[in-house]
Amino acid sequence: TEDTVLDLTGLTITSSGDAFIVEAGTLTLNGDGIVKAGTSGVGSWCAVWANGGNVVINGGTYSVGGDSKAADQTHQNDVIYTKNGGTVVINGGLFLNDGTVWTLNENDANRGTITVYGGIFENWDPKNNVSEGANTSFMADGYCTIGENGYYLVIEHRFESVVTAPTCTDDGYTTYTCSVCGD
Numbered sequence: 001t002e003d004t005v006l007d008l009t010g011l012t013i014t015s016s017g018d019a020f021i022v023e024a025g026t027l028t029l030n031g032d033g034i035v036k037a038g039t040s041g042v043g044s045w046c047a048v049w050a051n052g053g054n055v056v057i058n059g060g061t062y063s064v065g066g067d068s069k070a071a072d073q074t075h076q077n078d079v080i081y082t083k084n085g086g087t088v089v090i091n092g093g094l095f096l097n098d099g100t101v102w103t104l105n106e107n108d109a110n111r112g113t114i115t116v117y118g119g120i121f122e123n124w125d126p127k128n129n130v131s132e133g134a135n136t137s138f139m140a141d142g143y144c145t146i147g148e149n150g151y152y153l154v155i156e157h158r159f160e161s162v163v164t165a166p167t168c169t170d171d172g173y174t175t176y177t178c179s180v181c182g183d
Contacts, residue, residue: 001025001053008033008060016040022053022086029093030058038065038077046078050086050112057088057119063096078102078131082112090116090154097123104138105131114138121145121152 001024009031013019019037020027029035029048038045047062048055057080064077079095080088080103088104097103103124104114116126116138126138127145139145145152 004028005030007031008035012036014039015045017043017045018049019047020055021046021049021051022055023051024053026054026056028056028058029060032059032061034061034063036063037079040065044076044078046081048080048088049078050080050082050088052084052086054086055080055088057090057093059092061094061096076102076105078105080104080114081107082114083107084110084112086112088112088114090114090119092118093120095119095121095124097121102131104129115140116154117143117156118154120154123150125152126154127152 001022003025005028007030011031011033013033014036016039017037019035020029027048035047037047045064047064048057062079064079079097080090082088082105084107090104095103101124103121104116104126106112106114117140119126125145125147128135129138132138139154142157143154144157145154147153
């Protein structure tokens, strides 16, 4: 519940349930450690849950056990979850998907906010996620994803180096298309 900076370097944190629940203050996660949650396989678990508090993720590898919701419609596992106004800012890290469609998820009734500036996501695109509805994006303005072999890398738009030829529109404006992102 207090402002805390945790260096995950060299650490592996394993939990049968939730790994981190932040109810107040800000938890900042740095380093290349590993956070595994929901290893019991029963229940609804999160690797990181911002439940009214704030989280900044600068690195690390995050995963949660596979979803059972498809079978029983009562349990789901979220790698990163927000509720009660909690916020999560993702600047980096690797987010592994063990069958969950809720890699990043905001509570529907008591929302929080997730903003993605970086990271790599396995089998899940933060620009077009199904947890909040098709074509819903958690991406910060000016960022896009590059998908390859089931992984989505978040990058900043760099129009100066990857734009195609400009196209004039009927209203006289010139538009550019990012050859990497298609935006």
